Amino acid sequence: MRARHPLHRQVLPDGRSFLSVTRYRDACRVLGDHREFTSERGSLLQQLGHGDAAAGLMLVSTDPPRHTELRTPLNRVLSARAVRDLEPQVVRAVHRVLHPVLDRTEWDLAEQVAQLPMAVAGMLMGIPEQDWDQLTRWTAMAAAPEDPGLSVRHPAATLAIAHHGLFDYFAGQLRDDRCPRRDDLIGYLTSMLAGGRRLSTEEVIYNCYSLLLGANATTPHAAAGTVLALIEHPAQYAAAPGALPGLVEEGLRWTSPANSFLRHARHDVELSGGLVRRGEAVAVWVGSANRDAEVFPDPYRFDVARPDNRHIAFGFGPHYCLGAPLARMTLAVFFAELFRAFDRIEPDGPVTHLASNFIAGITHLPVRARPRTVSARERDG
Ligand code: HEM
Known part of the structure; x- marks a missing residue:
């Protein structure tokens, strides 16, 4: 499609249709210019033809100038500078996830x-630990309602259950008497000013949902997909521990977990002829854009030393990921701790991919891993 049909029309059996762009340059043009392409009619393919009830309320479904008003205060708490202070907490979260498998040789990464x-x-949002599993499940269902491991009867029903669960959960958090005094991200959303006014309850709930979905639906797949790429490229595996920033960036390019985004043309636009x-x-097909040979020489080579990645x-433009x-940081800490804990990670059974046209993900990655001795872990710090 990149070579022959850079602007490809697809008509669904029910008559809905959309165009696909797969080249890097076109992807940046569509994502980058809200005057030509709006996010307010849905930013995911699953919303095609349904519109977006969160338009103007939730960051990702809002165009500038309101988008800028919402984003500016949130940027303050999630900027690279602000998250630097969170590193010890991220390390704790990684330890919590790796601890149960530290002495096992076979597990599902x-x-x-x-x-x-x-x-x-x-921990950022002050959500009690006993609720984490349920919220993880709902966000996975919301991101990939077609996946057989997540679907409940039908994708539409799965989506409705997940949305209801998540919205109701955050509404409950806001009803809690302690809410006005909480010093976490939910508290921040309730008190911050966007364009000179506080957010409505509906806006807070939508943005809590968006932050949690943004984090949960993507990061694990970047981590698992990068490890799979290392398993498949042993020479890169050997280089990876000494090239963590390059590994994180190449892993993101390679996996492109948030694989497609939707926009609607505000007026007639010429694109790719x-x-x-x-x-x-x-x-916009992000995974394809990230393999465009015009921008990435030898794009199907996984290379932790790839220059100018x-x-x-x-994403690109005004909606560039707020959680980037x-x-x-989460990925860098995860890989560092993984290499510190295990000598070698090898495949141990078939890999299962997520069934989704939004998230390019992996649900099962059975591995055999040799834990490093405690003294080797301590020696390497
Ligand atoms: C590997 C991990 C991640 C990937 C690949 C990813 C990818 C993306 C992409 C491609 C967009 C652009 C959406 C668009 O153009 O419509 C986006 C937006 C967003 N992401 Fe992420 N994301 C990741 C992690 C996170 C995390 C950890 C958070 C929360 C802390 C988060 C929160 C958001 C939010 C709130 C937006 C909307 C920004 C806006 O509309 O201005 N993401 N993400």
Whole structure:
């Protein structure tokens, strides 16, 4: 498609249709310009034809200028500078996830790492630990309602159950008497000013949902997919412990866990020699853009030393991932601790991929891993 159909129209059996862009340059153009392409009619393919009830309320479904008003105060608490102070807590979250497997040789890396972002977001948002498993499940259902391991009867029913569960959960958190005094991210959302006013309850709930979904639906798949890439590229595995920042970036490019995003044209737009008509939906395929040979030489080579890695795994333009600094830190800490705990990680059974056109993910990655001795772990710090 990149080579022959850079603007590809697809009509679904029920008559809905959308255009796909797969080239890096087109992906950046569509994601980067809200004057041409709006996020307010849904930013996920699963919303095609349904619109977005959260338009103007939830960050990811809102165009500037309101988007800027919402984003500016949130940036303050999630910027690279602000999250630097969170490192000890991220290390604790990684230890919590790795601790149960430290003395085991066979385990499922994807299952284990699925809990990681919730442990980070849970502590950031002040969510009690006993609720983490349920919230992890609901966010997974909301992101990939078609996956057989998550689906309850039907994707639409799965989505409804997940949304109801999550919205009701956050509404309950806000009703709690202690809410106005809490010094966590939920407390911050209730007290921050966006465009000179406080957020409505509905806005707080939507943005709690978006933050949790943003973290839970993506980070584990970047981690598991990167480990799988290392298993498949032994030379890169040997280089990885000494090249953590490069590993994180190449892992993000390679896995592109948030794989597609939707926009709608505000007016007729010429794109890649074709025409997008006003009102038409355009799906941006992030994983494809991140393999565009015009930008990434030898794009199907996994290379932790790849120079000038301008991947768009965190998006591009005004909606560039708000959680990117936290995700980068979480991944770097995870890989560092993984290498410290285990000598060698090898495959131990078939890999299961998530069934989703939104998230490119892995649900099962059975591994055999040789734990390093306590003295080797201590020696290496
Ligand atoms: C590897 C991990 C992650 C990946 C690959 C990822 C990817 C993305 C992408 C591609 C977007 C752009 C959406 C669009 O253009 O419509 C985005 C937005 C967003 N992400 Fe992430 N994300 C990750 C982790 C996180 C984390 C940890 C958080 C929360 C702390 C988070 C919260 C958000 C939010 C709130 C937005 C909306 C930003 C806006 O609309 O201005 N993400 N993410």
